[in-house]
Amino acid sequence: MAMKLQVVGVGKDYLIPVIERVSFSVEAGEFVCLLGPNGCGKTTLLRIIGGLEPATRGTVLLDDRPVVAGDAHSRKVGVVFQEDRLLPWMTLAENVALVLKPLGLPAAERRAIARRHLGLAGLAGFEDYYPGRTSGGMRQRAAIARALAIEPDVLLMDEPFGALDAQNRRIMQNEVRRIWKETRRTILFVTHSIEEAVAIGTTLIMMSARPSRLRETIRNDGRIERAKLIDDLNTMIMEEVERQQGGAPS
């Protein structure tokens, strides 16, 4: 089967090498969760894949075409950031309709699509609210609706629930899982929470300590018992955290 997304030997150096060399492939319709100790470059890797930042080495292929930072790719990429990044002076519906403009749709259709996706994200009835009048969870839902509205080939999510409380977090995890089942988008999801990754991902990728490589790729298809999987991943991440701290003078 053709790969939707291929990450080939991608690395990134700032003042120090952050990502040494990472390679993996994602099939269409997969829900991949990217895990790793803090500071191992998960967000950086996601930004490279989204074309927001150039890689120091290696390439990213989306439908076999290279992603070049700063150049518009022929495939559509939706990104949900840690913050909602909604325009505060536009209503939720206007925010979603705005990103449909470059697709060349007429205004009426843009509005209809925006409403449909806000409804899908559980925001029916709140379309004409300004972001400032809604809760953090609702804003993040709207950001997800915005990313889905363009019908992205790949949806990149960078700790989208990091700013939410535990209860909202659980609700949003279920929502994203449901939306993924309904739309079958290819999703790459960065998180630092092992429980979250095990709860929603079909494939779990564990990165090592900085300079990071791929430590483990796990299919989360229920063949490994959930509790044991969480235990194993916790052990792995503690090993990597120790390694990262051992490398630095204390």
Added chain:
Amino acid sequence: MSERDLATRLHLPTLGVTAVIVAGWSLLSWRYGAYVLPSPLSVVRGVGEILLVGFGGAVVIALLTGLASFLSPRARSVVHDFLAVLNATSVFVWIVISIIWFGLSNWAPIFTTFMITLPVVASNIVEGVENVDRRLLEMGDVYRLSGREKFRAIVIPSTLPYLVAGMKVGFGLALKVSVVAEIFGVTSGIGYIMNYSREILATQMVFVWALVMILVMMVTDKLVFDSLSRRLARWR
């Protein structure tokens, strides 16, 4: 407090008082003659022209510098340097230069007003452009919004509050500076009349004009700028 309540509290009584003052003013002007106290209309025309051309011109040029500093970082540093110089230049320098260049015409106070308000309004706009949230612009890049669309949907709305704040300060400055500029050289306007009143020892007229100016300033502040910023902050 409801919207209506607020309007009653702030605007209507003020408007009433303003009407009374303007009526009294017209009466006095008719009683003493236009030479001592020109009619409200002629003063508004004089001040209005200075503000419209001098201050309005400054706002237009300031908008252009804001646009330039958004489009090019190099233009931004040039704008910065020029604004620093303009900000450091005294009102008196412009008054003297404008009298040399424009003589006794109305262009002297117009030019002075323009040169003094330009850096205030422009600095605000440039600062607004610089403070546009990079993360929102990045969001625009992710969704491939065109440069024009990003400007319309992201840059303009985030810069507008800075523009209104700059215009508010600039307008007050324009009103004050234009009067000072009128003391020198010109043969009309509030500044000229105040100076003339002083010469003929009509001290009470000096105070009347001072009050008129304060009132004009406060009324425009409440009626124009406050309602403008309230409209802009609708989404807050």
